[in-house]
Amino acid sequence: MTGGGGQASSGRGQEPSGRGQASSGRGQATKTRLLDAAAQLVGEVGWGAVSTRLVAERAGVNPALVHYHFSSVADLLREAVMRTAREMVFQLVDVLSQAADVRTGVDTLFGFLRPYTGTDPASLLMVEGFLAATRDDALRAEFATLIEEIRQRFADWLAACGHPDPIVSAGVFAALIDGLLLHRAVLPDMDFEAYQRTVTRMLSAGVPEKRDRHE
Template sequence: MVERSAERGRATRQRLFDAAVALIGEVGWGGVTTRMVAERAGVAPGVVHYHFASVNDLLVEASAAFAGALFGEAARRLTEQPDIGSGLDWLLGELSGYTGADPASPLIVEMYLAAGRHPELRDRLRVMIDDFRSQVASWLRVNGHTGDAEAAAVLLAASVDGLVLHHSLDPATDIAALAAPLRAMLTGQPG
């Protein structure tokens, strides 16, 4: 009986997370209300506050879980690539799917904006980004990067963020065409 109740609680929390993540992308961080989340999740508004002290706490938890999975998977898959060139080709191919119309792009943009107002979110994002950068720096060193791998990882991570923003504003941007300059930046050799 207790196990089934805990399972129902986890399922409800997941529905709340899913609703919050979708709504952040649709109406913006500040536009999400308890009532909207409850309606989207198919629960009474009081259920939101049973699980979370505030709607902001829910937004932080839900967006951090989503972003953590996204960044973690990107780092894992990038670092599985056998060399820097293959990694950049893979990464740029992945980024071409972030058009601004996808669910992840607006959520991540909203998270970055909200992080300026919510220290807990800022701290959680910082940890995720630091972990991503650390994994990328290690991968760069293993694959022959001869410069400052940590600095290169920061530049690559910032490039990813910028490319997602630029691509959402101009979906005609040919992201694959950026492989040569990025390769030159990371390997010191022309693309």
């Protein structure tokens, strides 16, 4: 068996034959369904309980197709969680980069995080993924690379806002996001607005007033 894009060794589990874009499109659609199914199942049954059979049943495909597109269930789960993580990170970075000052940026951040309750499928997938990364060197490396990237993006934004210590503050800011998601899972009634005001004060410290004012 091979990973996605390779040739199946023989018969069973191979994508339906075809040529050109139609065949490629069918294969990508199947892979996407498998990733979606795996992401959903992690939140329902836990990372370690996701199996080839469960993923195939949820995706509505032959179990052999799981191993046509992914070398193992671990590989499937790794790609599923990193796909979600990258989508969340880059959506946040995109909206944050449009904020001209710290206060607007923090408002943007908390607005972005509000739908992530800590118990929604994406939040649960991220929590399970971080835990799995403590035992999976490949997943740990991917998370580390992504965290470094978001820290750098945050640091660039804070520097543009005139923050006096953008690099360290960016690390705290990134960790804050993960912490909020974890806490919301067990403290659903936490005062989000109070946290927002406190984070605004913390990140605004030392920033020139003219760079941190609503126009």
